[in-house]
Amino acid sequence: MLTTPERHLIEKPGLTTTVPREYVHRAALSEVFLTGWEKSGSDAFxxxxxxxxxxxxxxxxHDMHDPMLLCETIRQCGMLLSHxxxxxPLGYQICWSRLQYTLNPHAMRVGTxxxxxxxxxxxxxxxxxxxxxTSMVMHIEAVRDGSLLAVASIGFNNYSPAVYERLRAGRTDAARISESAPMPPDPVSLGVAGRxxxxxxxxxxxxxxxxWQLRVDTAHPVLFDHPLDHTPGMLLLEAIRQAGHALKPSWGALMPTSMDVSFNRYVEFDAPCWIEAERVPPDSGGARRSVRVNGLQGGTFAFTATTEMxxxxxV
Known part of the structure; x- marks a missing residue:
């Protein structure tokens, strides 16, 4: 005869939820994609x-998941494990220095x-x-249904509130800075951006x-899930993707199957950031094309990137 505790385990299967939103710096529960974690070895999880x-x-x-979903998942992994x-401590700022990924597009199909x-x-x-x-690098292998979906790495620095205040020279009042950001300029066409x-x-x-000029809409419900004092990294990744498409929209629907991005400085709201793109030779003219994308603000490179579209x- 089963004991009461054993009946409890059989009758009530394990339930799944997301990790606490505070650990991944998200305000909306719907934007939390991580569901759990465990330690698997020395500095391995x-x-x-x-x-x-x-x-x-x-x-x-084209019935494929958006690769930016992978990037947001990587971002959340870094924050979750750091905390x-x-x-x-919660309240520290986590800032990217470099992000790289390569994905298998065949593993990105939307299922039932x-x-x-x-x-x-x-x-x-x-x-x-x-x-x-204060800093670390995370190497990630993402698996879906037993197949390798992507390999990635992310490097980032962590700043205490006091250090971040000095680093940002008084630009830390996210609510005020976000609200006072200039109205975004008119966008390119839907076809050019691929949106x-x-x-x-x-x-x-x-x-x-x-x-192009970077278009920053601080009221965007996903890119600005909560007030920020500078342009978020996910918006910059989206700019890289859109610039890769805008370079030649006649190429058709394109997916960024790899990126290598170095983040050199914060992108501020109160000065224009220019996005420049060019094809990386040699261009074989096949199904994959390499593109270089740079972001410039105040005469310096805020980020540099290459992506394979x-x-x-x-696929």
Whole structure:
């Protein structure tokens, strides 16, 4: 005869929820994609995640999940483990220095149910001050249904509130700075950006063919899930994707199947940031094309990036 505790385990299966939103710096529960984590070795961890079949901003195309969904998942992994496994206090700022990923487009297809991912994370180059991590690199292998979906790495620095205040020279009042940001300029066309909604376009046209002004809408419900004092990294990644498409819209629907981005400085709201793109030779003219994208503000490179754009019709 079963005891009461054993009946309880059989009758009530384990329930799944997201990780606390505070650990991934999100205000909306709907924007939290991680569902759990556990330690698997020395500085090694396993994280579970779920992607919805549809999303208001990370919109599927050609029945494929949006690669920016992968980037947001990577971002959340870095924040989750920093807080939960390396004792980074809440309230510290986590700022990217570099992000790289390469994905398997065949593993990105939207199925008949939400995509379940397992992310194997190894942390390295960990630097600490008084047992608090100040920087690290995370290497990630993302697996879906037993198949490798992507490999990625992300490097970032962590700043205490006091250090961040000095670093930002008084630009830390996120609510005030966000509210006082200039109105975004008119966007490029939907076809040029490769987006379905005007609000999701982050490029504005200029007089130069392959140069755009970064379009920052601080009221965007996903890119600005909460007030920020500078342009978020996910918006910059979206600008890289859109610039890769805008370089030559006649290429068709394109997916950024890889990126390598170095972040050099914060992108502020109160000065224009220029996005420039060019093809990286040699261009074979096949289903994949390499593109270089730079972001310039105040005469310096805020970020530099290369991305491989893949024709989604070829997948």
């Amino acid at each position: 396993t994280i579970s995640a779920q992607w919805p079949r549809s999303h208001s901003f990370y919109t599927p195309g 939960t496994e390396y004792d980074l 149910k939400p995509a379940e991912l397992i992310l194997h994370v190894t942390c390295s180059d960990i630097r600490t001050v008084r047992s608090v991590p 379905q909604r005007r609000r999701d376009i982050v490029l504005s046209p200029t007089q130069e063919r392959w140069r 893949t024709d989604m019709a070829s």
